Amino acid sequence: MWSFFKNNHKEKIDINANIDLERIPKHIAIIMDGNGRWAKERRLPRTMGHRQGVIAIKRIVKECSQLGVKYLTLYAFSTENWKRSQEEVSALMNLLVEFLISEINELHKNGVVVNSIGNISGLPEKCQEQLKASFERTKNNKGLVLNLALNYGGRDEIVNAVKKLVTKVDAGELTEEDINEDVLSRLMYTGGMPDPDLIIRPSGEQRLSNFLLWQCAYSEFWYSNIKWPDFSVEDLHNAIYDFQNRDRRFGAVK
Ligand code: FPP
Numbered sequence: 001m002w003s004f005f006k007n008n009h010k011e012k013i014d015i016n017a018n019i020d021l022e023r024i025p026k027h028i029a030i031i032m033d034g035n036g037r038w039a040k041e042r043r044l045p046r047t048m049g050h051r052q053g054v055i056a057i058k059r060i061v062k063e064c065s066q067l068g069v070k071y072l073t074l075y076a077f078s079t080e081n082w083k084r085s086q087e088e089v090s091a092l093m094n095l096l097v098e099f100l101i102s103e104i105n106e107l108h109k110n111g112v113v114v115n116s117i118g119n120i121s122g123l124p125e126k127c128q129e130q131l132k133a134s135f136e137r138t139k140n141n142k143g144l145v146l147n148l149a150l151n152y153g154g155r156d157e158i159v160n161a162v163k164k165l166v167t168k169v170d171a172g173e174l175t176e177e178d179i180n181e182d183v184l185s186r187l188m189y190t191g192g193m194p195d196p197d198l199i200i201r202p203s204g205e206q207r208l209s210n211f212l213l214w215q216c217a218y219s220e221f222w223y224s225n226i227k228w229p230d231f232s233v234e235d236l237h238n239a240i241y242d243f244q245n246r247d248r249r250f251g252a253v254k
Helices: 010-014 035-041 046-067 086-109 123-140 153-168 181-187 235-244
Strands: 027-031 069-076 113-116 145-152 200-201 220-221
Touching: 046 069, 046 086, 046 235, 069 086, 086 113, 086 123, 086 145, 113 200, 123 145, 145 153, 153 181, 153 200, 200 235, 220 235
Parallel strands: 027 069, 027 200, 069 145, 113 145, 200 220
Antiparallel strands: none
16 A cells, blocks of 8 residues: 555565564654754755655654554654754744645555644644644544654643643642542643653664653663664664563563
């Protein structure tokens, strides 16, 4: 079905053999880092790194969908990214619109549900329109949920959830005794989704950068020096393979 990338799966046969297809992580989240450095190394403008990053998005979405990952959350624009130059911000917004317009048929055909986390009302109108059209078109699909983190910040998300909580308490819908982790989880942008099992950060940095702060309590982290535009299907397989060999105890003793 997928035709994003033809003949790009030479390596898949061998590497997939190492992955237990019965234990694919349900939710993978990725901090798509290194686009700027990728471009700099090639003496290209930073925006070319982002453009190449979109190509990586396409191959990783396709592979996650084929592997049966249920949720893929991509950190595409943080609440802090507004501090970048006007030119770069605007290039990123244009890439988002371009991506949604050019890929929506393919995504829809393959059962992908397009979703977002973050405060999208802060995005330019054209992005909001394209996002809403994509949500509407794909909302009844049953495949991979592609969660685009846009104007997203983990702290902002927690503040936002607390505000919703206070509103509910004020309205008498909840009392102090009702408040617990589940209630707060449901008020996050990710409400109703499982926490990420695996968080991937390419490009050599080993920090969270305000990503999924509430949800990452028991996520497994996977870092690599590869820059996001170069992130391959093989890298994804390696991350999943490593994940499958971790001993997840969730604080308990086996
Ligand atoms: C981080 O690399 C990357 C971003 C802030 C933007 C990620 C966005 C895309 C890949 C494309 C747009 C999104 C969609 C959904 C179409 P960086 O620029 O911080 O890299 P650097 O650390 O090397 O400078």
